[in-house]
Amino acid sequence: MVAGKPICILTWAGSEPALKSVMLNSHIDVVPVSESNWDHDPFGAVKLPNGDIVARGAQDMKCVGIGYLEAIRVLKAKGVVPKRTVHAVFVPDEEIGGADGMEKWVETDDFRSLNVAFALDEGLSNEENAYKVYYGERAPWWIKITAKGGAGHGSKFIEPSATERLVRTLDKFVAFRNSEKQRLAVCRNEFGRPLRLGDVTTTNITLMNAGVQFNVVPEEAWAGVDMRVAPSVNLTTFREQVVQWGAEEGTTIEFVQAFMSNAATPLNDGNLWWQKIRSVAEQRGVELDPEIFPAATDSRFLRKIGLPAIGISCIRNTPVLLHDHNEYLNEKLLIEGVEFYAQLIPELASVPATADA
Ligand SMILES: [Zn+2]
Known part of the structure; x- marks a missing residue:
């Protein structure tokens, strides 16, 4: 205690x-x-x-x-x-x-x-x-996604772009969010009643941070995501999947909190x-x-x-x-x-x- x-x-x-x-x-x-x-x-x-x-x-x-x-x-x-x-x-x-x-x-x-x-x-x-x-x-997860890239003047094609990497990673979270939202709207559970919030995984982008000025390309961008993972999901496999979403776009995924039960x-x-x-x-x-x-x-x-x-x-x-x-x-x-x-x-x-x- x-x-x-x-x-x-x-x-x-x-x-x-x-x-x-x-x-x-x-x-x-x-x-x-x-x-x-x-x-x-x-x-x-x-x-x-x-x-x-x-x-x-x-x-x-x-x-x-x-x-x-x-x-x-x-x-x-x-x-x-x-x-x-x-x-x-x-x-x-x-x-x-x-x-x-x-x-x-x-x-x-x-x-x-x-x-x-x-x-x-x-x-x-x-x-x-x-x-x-x-x-x-559902298992509460807080995930920080960090993207790094080149810095420089806003008039050029700066590659790689930290913000684009972040956006592409977030797109995967958003796609998953939409599929779960769809499932909530149309699916039924094992007792035949329509799914409720607790039956699906919710995803929300709750924090976003990048840049200091309009004409300066930032070398780092990060976002925070709140997920509530449904009991039907295998947490270990899903966690690997989320890390993979980041790896595919060159961003790092940090689990600030990941309740693994x-x-x-x-x-x-x-x-x-x-x-x-x-x-x-x-x-x-x-x-x-x-x-x-x-x-x-x-x-x-x-x-x-x-x-x-x-x-x-x-x-x-x-x-x-x-x-x-x-x-x-x-x-x-x-x-x-x-x-x-x-x-x-x-x-x-x-x-x-x-x-x-
Ligand atoms: Zn209470």
């Missing part, structure tokens, strides 16, 4: 401590606010007459962390004892990439001592009447954790809508070390306002989440040992 960035673990001991544990994960940090764009104090948790609670973190993901704790309080009051030990875990820094939070922590003996078999984590709110269920994420938690009949989630949702008459998370959460570090992790926030019929102004959650959904977890946690804690890898 990193100094000044504590991780809080609340442990509810199970009746069969030899079994591996269930981890209920939530991050304690939030993204900043631009206060002038909010109708209420973003950290005041103001409740409006219709029950909407306006607060930074209302959707992302304080409702989930509070939901775990309230559910455990309700269950303890009823005298329930889980079979597996349950850890409610509160981690820092998720919003800035998790490097000093979950990423380092999963590599420690402290984490290993929890003996985790499965983790529940955050999801996203949904405008439709279903809970989104996240079973995988896009492991997903398959939602199949053999996944007993998923079966429990599905049956609790069914009993409660709630529809589930599984998909790949379009951005990134701490679950990627758990899946990378081979743990199954599923992200759910019990937020339906609500606009997606995480990181946005006037983030809110209706109190009915907060309570619905508590009830959902109160039903789900003992079920997860009774998954048989055969589920443990």
Whole structure:
């Protein structure tokens, strides 16, 4: 763990401590606010007459962390004892990439001592009447492309041209971008539903830099690209492909960040954790809508070390306002989440040992 960035673990001991544990994960940090764009104090948790609670973190993901704790309080009051030990875990820094939070922590003996078999984590709110269920994420890559060439007066044919080399390399990224955009528009996934953002790889040129003056040919040009690589892609092969795009045009490719895991938690009949989630949702008459998370959460570090992790926030019929102004959650959904977890946690804690890898 990193100094000044504590991780809080609340442990509810199970009746069969030899079994591996269930981890209920939530991050304690939030993204900043631009206060002038909010109708209420973003950290005041103001409740409006219709029950909407306006607060930074209302959707992302304080409702989930509070939901775990309230559910455990309700269950303890009823005298329930889980079979597996349950850890409610509160981690820092998720919003800035998790490097000093979950990423380092999963590599420690402290984490290993929890003996985790499965983790529940955050999801996203949904405008439709279903809970989104996240079973995988795309791998975030930041790529710097640098081109070098000759320098000189803007009136001549200076060869080789750094900017042309860069443009030709970027053309390959753009062509790939267009093919994925096309795939998103027309293709369907294995369940027959149209592809969503999380199913394809996005590419965006986010930084460009070259030159100092109109009549001076620059000897160097560089660009930054943000890619989110879909779980269906072989990361090693694709990384070689990207390096090749640069090599073909004489540019260098530097991976400023390349997360080399896009492991997903398959939602199949053999996944007993998923079966429990599905049956609790069914009993409660709630529809589930599984998909790949379009951005990134701490679950990627758990899946990378081979743990199954599923992200759910019990937020339906609500606009997606995480990181946005006037983030809110209706109190009915907060309570619905508590009830959902109160039903789900003992079920997860009774998954048989055969589920443990
Ligand atoms: Zn979050």
